[in-house]
Amino acid sequence: xxxxxxxxxxxxxxxxxxxxxxxxxxxxxxxxxxxxxxxxxxxxxxxxxxxxxxxxxxxxxxxxxxxxxxxxxxxxxxxxxxxxxxxxxxxxxxxxxxxxxxxxxxxxxxxxxxxxxxxxxxxxxxxxxxxxxxxxxxx
Amino acid sequence: xxxxxxxxxxxxxxxxxxxxxxxxxxxxxxxxxxxxxxxxxxxxxxxxxxxxxxxxxxxxxxxxxxxxxxxxxxxxxxxxxxxxxxxxxxxxxxxxxxxxxxxxxxxxxxxxxxxxxxxxxxxxxxxxxxxxxxxxxxxxxxxxxxxxxxxxxxxxxxxxxxxxxxxxxxxxxxxxxxxxxxxxxxxxxxxxxxxxxxxxxxxxxxx
Numbered sequence: 541x542x543x544x545x546x547x548x549x550x551x552x553x554x555x556x557x558x559x560x561x562x563x564x565x566x567x568x569x570x571x572x573x574x575x576x577x578x579x580x581x582x583x584x585x586x587x588x589x590x591x592x593x594x595x596x597x598x599x600x601x602x603x604x605x606x607x608x609x610x611x612x613x614x615x616x617x618x619x620x621x622x623x624x625x626x627x628x629x630x631x632x633x634x635x636x637x638x639x640x641x642x643x644x645x646x647x648x649x650x651x652x653x654x655x656x657x658x659x660x661x662x663x664x665x666x667x668x669x670x671x672x673x674x675x676x677x678x679x
Numbered sequence: 680x681x682x683x684x685x686x687x688x689x690x691x692x693x694x695x696x697x698x699x700x701x702x703x704x705x706x707x708x709x710x711x712x713x714x715x716x717x718x719x720x721x722x723x724x725x726x727x728x729x730x731x732x733x734x735x736x737x738x739x740x741x742x743x744x745x746x747x748x749x750x751x752x753x754x755x756x757x758x759x760x761x762x763x764x765x766x767x768x769x770x771x772x773x774x775x776x777x778x779x780x781x782x783x784x785x786x787x788x789x790x791x792x793x794x795x796x797x798x799x800x801x802x803x804x805x806x807x808x809x810x811x812x813x814x815x816x817x818x819x820x821x822x823x824x825x826x827x828x829x830x831x832x833x834x835x836x837x838x839x840x841x842x843x844x845x846x847x848x849x850x851x852x853x854x855x856x857x858x859x860x861x862x863x864x865x866x867x868x869x870x871x872x873x874x875x876x877x878x879x880x881x882x883x884x885x886x
Contacts, residue, residue: 560870631774636772654869
């Protein structure tokens, strides 16, 4: 049985900088998303194992587990999320975006990301959540 | 006469098993088994002759656990040679390497100041962002002053924002003008503006 009531898309913001988490939480929260936070890749993976999210916003340089490793873990069989993943970083060397896509990210943005752009991207990526239904059916 | 506790017969002291020499441990850093490499890296504490070889391995070691052990051993020396040898990896393309090295440098308060000037002058602004991250965790009485200097002088908004983020846990009312000046210097950076605006109420004690 499914409900006709649309649920708010759930976003996990993963960044070791508290102010970045606060910033993204504020932007996405005001835009109607349900936002949770993780301070590093390990926390993100633990959170994803407990709660399925509709979108992940992941930093690159983090202690304990960096962003690329985090995305690989999220895409691994253990977590197995098919939800979109946006990586956001100050790193904009040639190859950084390629590395993100190889890890499994859907989009790579370079900081600073304008607030309205982040909201637009999040809205676009969570508009069609059919992948979640497919996963539920598969499970 | 008081009772005299009878002493247990003394056992002959058992000789501690002697561990492998630094030379053997160094050769094991190339062992295909990562557990063996990790044990060797940890066993090389107190073997300064092994430092150059370990520094040379930092950039090529692929197992994160081995790398972490090697960095733990190297950071314990806290010398300028080690700090310099590690700092070059802050510009690495490998996120795991540069963040692990940053974490190690943050535990080297005696020697990190020696490499700080070159890091603050690094042409790659990402290296300077990593430097701010290190200063956030470095237990050094001048760390706050260095972050203030970064906020005042660095031309890149990401570096200034990183330095502000690093400064905030230790920021006081005295830093309010510094933050206001940074916000004025980069009026078009939304994240920097948000960071300053979010910090001001706490620092000034006003809602």
